[in-house]
Amino acid sequence: MAIRFAALFLCLLPACFLSSTTTNQALDASAIAALRPGSSTAQEVATQLGAPVQVVELGRGSAWLYEHVREKQAGIFLLLVAVNGVDAQADRCWVFFDENNVLTHLGSNLQADQAEYDVPPFGD
Amino acid sequence: MGSTRFCLAVLAFGFFSLTSCVSFTYNEVAVNQPPAHPDANGLEVGTSTLSDCLLALGAPTEVEEDETGDGAILTWSWIREDGWSLRISIPLTRGVTGSFQYADAENMLRHLRLDFDPNWVLREIYGRENLVLPATETGSTGL
Numbered sequence: 001m002a003i004r005f006a007a008l009f010l011c012l013l014p015a016c017f018l019s020s021t022t023t024n025q026a027l028d029a030s031a032i033a034a035l036r037p038g039s040s041t042a043q044e045v046a047t048q049l050g051a052p053v054q055v056v057e058l059g060r061g062s063a064w065l066y067e068h069v070r071e072k073q074a075g076i077f078l079l080l081v082a083v084n085g086v087d088a089q090a091d092r093c094w095v096f097f098d099e100n101n102v103l104t105h106l107g108s109n110l111q112a113d114q115a116e117y118d119v120p121p122f123g124d
Numbered sequence: 125m126g127s128t129r130f131c132l133a134v135l136a137f138g139f140f141s142l143t144s145c146v147s148f149t150y151n152e153v154a155v156n157q158p159p160a161h162p163d164a165n166g167l168e169v170g171t172s173t174l175s176d177c178l179l180a181l182g183a184p185t186e187v188e189e190d191e192t193g194d195g196a197i198l199t200w201s202w203i204r205e206d207g208w209s210l211r212i213s214i215p216l217t218r219g220v221t222g223s224f225q226y227a228d229a230e231n232m233l234r235h236l237r238l239d240f241d242p243n244w245v246l247r248e249i250y251g252r253e254n255l256v257l258p259a260t261e262t263g264s265t266g267l
Binding site for chain 1: 146147148149150151152153154155156157174175177178179181182183184185187188189193194195196206242244
């Protein structure tokens with residue numbers, strides 16, 4: 001209780017700051033789930049997910065990256081002491097195509113929403 | 125005598141505080157979640173496929189062609205960093221300031237790298253010792 005009160009009190013001081021940075025649009029879990037390795041084509045993936053942020057040539061095939069990053073930062077300045085916490089998490093999806101531009105594999109993490117404002121003494 | 129020293133110390137402390145001559149900073153940085161699905165420890169060179177690895181580890185942070193051009197290297201990386209720094213800055217004469225800074229940081233850049241052959245069978249694992257962390261939700265599908 002005392003720690004929560006202290007955290008609330010400190011957050012009300014003008015020496016606190018919070019910032020949030022977002023890179024690219026959040027990935028659509030349903031659009032990713034709709035992709036079918038072995039049948040979906042690169043054209044269909046581009047229609048579902050849009051333009052990738054990165055394309056990597058792999059021998060006869062290729063891999064595309066879709067990424068959305070959420071960074072949250074929180075800090076407190078108290079005269080002599082400053083504490084600062086940064087948490088950056090991402091939605092990330094890689095799709096792999098063969099030489100015929102047919103989807104062969106995909107892997108995804110949807111963790112951008114897990115980014116938290118975390119001031120070190122009061123965080124995990 | 126003791127109280128005089130104490131008063132001088134308090135005055136010095138107040139002076140440095142008000143002029144921002146001394147600052148202590150503590151930083152914590154977390155980037156990405158570590159891959160830690162229970163199936164990750166079951167990955168085996170020569171038998172596990174790309175589908176197995178994506179199911180166990182989720183999406184990698186980086187994909188690149190290997191040196192020979194006949195395979196691929198996938199990298200999962202994450203950062204846990206914490207550290208502090210102390211900075212002292214004192215005006216010496218007009219236009220001249222002396223400063224001292226000391227920093228102590230522990231930067232844990234961890235990574236797991238998997239090398240695959242042209243048939244997407246796992247050829248080598250680098251950094252397996254880093255797979256000792258809590259589970260995260262991942263998803264993948266493959267042929």
